[in-house]
Amino acid sequence: MVISSWEWSSVAACRGSEGSLFYSADAAERKEDRLEREQLAKRICAGCVVREECLHEALERHESYGIWGGLNEFERRALART
Secondary structure (H helix, E strand, C coil): CCCHHHHHHHHHCCCCHHHHCCCCCCCCCCHHHHHHHHHHHHHHHHCCCCHHHHHHHHHHCCCCCCCCCCCCCHHHHHHHHH
């Protein structure tokens, strides 16, 4: 499914979800809490029909934080290097 521009966000599975699930609400978040939060966010992304568009947008913008297209910032950085 290819949707132009930011139109994809209107049908994203995360729409209406708590933003802190995709972005850390606390700079001092414990590693275990971060992993659990990211796992929940990635489950939402896994069933999303616009996951590829979301990931593409994050890669294009060099998004530094959060879960985009099912990947966290470290996973996106590794993907961009390949």
